[in-house]
Every structure is written in structure tokens, then in C-alpha cells.
Amino acid sequence: MSTPNIKDHVEQITQPFLSENGFELVDVEYVKEGSNWFLRVFVDKDGGIDIDDCGRISEFLSEQLDANDPIPTAYFLEVSSPGAERPLKKSEDVLKAVGKDVFVTTYEQIDGAKEFEGRLLSFENEEMLVATKKKQKQVTIPYSKVASARLAIIF
Secondary structure (H helix, E strand, C coil), rough: HHHHHHHHHHHHHHHHHHHCCCCCCEEEEEEEEEEEEEEEEEEEECCCCCCCHHHHHHHHHHHHHHHHHHCCCCCCCECCCCCCCECCCCCHHHHHCCCCCCEEEEEEECCCCEEEEEEEEHHHHHHHEEECCCCCCCEEEEEEEEEEEEECCCC
């Protein structure tokens, strides 16, 4: 099974359990690091998740993966919080981040830059309005040009 299919399969078997238990699936990664494969599942919920939540999800997912066996090679399963600088993978994530600090990279330059760090002021009509910290100006970033976005801890 190819990497995108593994991610899709894990999302499909995990989503119902997570939704029923008040969790949000943030991201799934299936990556090779050195000689080892890792299946990483990032989960969150209102108020944050704790080690017990990760344990419950890991047990459920292990049982499901053992029963369905979609991954032909040995791998390590990791279930965790996306962290304080969680990725903003979907437009719904971006909408929830309005009013928070973000770090955004783009596929092409906008106002002479491809990286923006600052406060996300709004997300309307598929455009992010970011008040940048360095240049003290507002930049409109079309969502279609966003390569990656995440929450940011700015000092």
C-alpha cells in the first residue's frame, strides 16, 4: 500500500472513534527515518489531550491496524498532541486560528517574501490577512498559495 493510501486508510479507520470521543484528527504521517518506519497520528480536543487520551487512541488504533493489516513492513506507532505550534492543515483549522499568531510559507512570493510570521487577523474569501511582526504591515495571503501554515509562539 502506498504512503498516501496508508494515511487515507488510517484516517478512515480512526475518524469515527475520534469523533465519537470528542477528539479531532489533526494529521497522519507515515515516514521513514533512518532504517525505521513511523506511523504518527496527531490528535487534539478542546482543552488539549493528555497521556491517557493518547493511550486510549493508541490501543484502539493498534487493534484496528492489527485486524486490517494495511502496512506490510514493521513500524512504530506514535499517537500525540500536535503541540503548541500545531499545523493548520485545513481551512477549518485556519478559521479557528483567527486572532492567534501564525507562521505561513507560500509557494510563491507575496510582497517580496515567502515566509510570514504574525497575527492572523481574518480568514475570509479564501484569503488570510496577517499582521506581520517584522515589517509591521498587513499582508493578504491567498489560501491557494499557502505551502504550509502553523500556529506560532512569537516572543
